[in-house]
Amino acid sequence: xxxxxxxxxxxxxxxxMHAAAEVxxxxxxxxxxxxxxLERAGVTAGALYFHFKSKEGLAVAIMGAxxxxxxxxxxxxxxxxxxxxxxxxxxxxxVNPLLRAGVRLSVEQGSFGVHDASSYxxxxxxxxxxxxxxxxxxxxxxxxxxxxxxxxLVGACTGIQLYSQLVSARRDLPERTVRMWRMLLPGIAPSxxxxxIDLDVRRGEGT
Amino acid sequence: xxxxxxxxxxxxxxxxMHAAAEVxxxxxxxxxxxxxxLERAGVTAGALYFHFKSKEGLAVAIMGAxxxxxxxxxxxxxxxxxxxxxxxxxxxxxVNPLLRAGVRLSVEQGSFGVHDASSYxxxxxxxxxxxxxxxxxxxxxxxxxxxxxxxxLVGACTGIQLYSQLVSARRDLPERTVRMWRMLLPGIAPSxxxxxIDLDVRRGEGT
Numbered sequence: 001x002x003x004x005x006x007x008x009x010x011x012x013x014x015x016x017m018h019a020a021a022e023v024x025x026x027x028x029x030x031x032x033x034x035x036x037x038l039e040r041a042g043v044t045a046g047a048l049y050f051h052f053k054s055k056e057g058l059a060v061a062i063m064g065a066x067x068x069x070x071x072x073x074x075x076x077x078x079x080x081x082x083x084x085x086x087x088x089x090x091x092x093x094x095v096n097p098l099l100r101a102g103v104r105l106s107v108e109q110g111s112f113g114v115h116d117a118s119s120y121x122x123x124x125x126x127x128x129x130x131x132x133x134x135x136x137x138x139x140x141x142x143x144x145x146x147x148x149x150x151x152x153l154v155g156a157c158t159g160i161q162l163y164s165q166l167v168s169a170r171r172d173l174p175e176r177t178v179r180m181w182r183m184l185l186p187g188i189a190p191s192x193x194x195x196x197i198d199l200d201v202r203r204g205e206g207t
Numbered sequence: 208x209x210x211x212x213x214x215x216x217x218x219x220x221x222x223x224m225h226a227a228a229e230v231x232x233x234x235x236x237x238x239x240x241x242x243x244x245l246e247r248a249g250v251t252a253g254a255l256y257f258h259f260k261s262k263e264g265l266a267v268a269i270m271g272a273x274x275x276x277x278x279x280x281x282x283x284x285x286x287x288x289x290x291x292x293x294x295x296x297x298x299x300x301x302v303n304p305l306l307r308a309g310v311r312l313s314v315e316q317g318s319f320g321v322h323d324a325s326s327y328x329x330x331x332x333x334x335x336x337x338x339x340x341x342x343x344x345x346x347x348x349x350x351x352x353x354x355x356x357x358x359x360l361v362g363a364c365t366g367i368q369l370y371s372q373l374v375s376a377r378r379d380l381p382e383r384t385v386r387m388w389r390m391l392l393p394g395i396a397p398s399x400x401x402x403x404i405d406l407d408v409r410r411g412e413g414t
Contacts, residue, residue: 111315115373145386155369156362157366161362163327166322166323179359183395
């Protein structure tokens, strides 16, 4: 492809991802009509099938796009970076349709016959990397198992957002995330580390 | 109603709950055909609509029946009871279709247009009661907030079973539950209490 053609293809792909995310977030997978997505994206059915093969392919792409909604907004390292990932995530879930749709589709995937752990495994990888840096820098308790902590965190965050969604439409998710860290840190890090960690949830707003 | 009629009605209701749980667990809400449920329960459509009004009513009843699958199997108190709830739950999720269906429907409820927090709130209540006993018995750290811990646990357990389901069809859930407690207990209880808590996951098998 020539460069202008490539750029146009990329723009079309992004328009489809964003339009589909809004529709999936609002209506769920089953309720998301292809025509509604195409209309909102302003593209043809041919473009959708060229980029994603199917509605299911589009859903899987959106599930996989979660981490990139977060990582570009981070500047910290080690354990603070891990905390900040959850704070940015809790904030973005209020405002970012692509992340909201990714989380909803990942949780409800069983209802449309998809069984894809890769979005969870992607998060585990990112969190385990932060924990590895934290361990190398002596921020963790001796014997802390970075992979176990990362896997638990992915599960716990998935569950607390589901709970928060049902009781407060996710408005209390940032505060729940802070409380999670207050409970978890003593089992992960020594008190000298904990004293250095900033648990101000506004860190997630990127202001 | 006369007593035999009442007993027959109760048996019909239970047969419907169990048959529907098996079908929901296997096919999800959308894929669970009413006829398949009726056939497996050996009852008429009239009985279903008499007892549950609709397929949605049946799903909500199954979501709400989760705690009773667990509570009858508990004999411990306070913090150990809280731990045992999660161990019994992790074990029953391997073998008990009524619990499996309840959890699946609760997680996927958004996909069939239900927004019902009551199964989560039921769990929170039960866990908060254990934590209140634990606090009264001096088993918790000073300043531990029993409601916050209970709400976090409900969310965390929901999420770790979802993760475990995707990576191991829930086979590793009991071990994940033990690891959760190893991480969480230092943020909840003093070391004297932790030393007394039995984290042998076979406690959940009720043998």
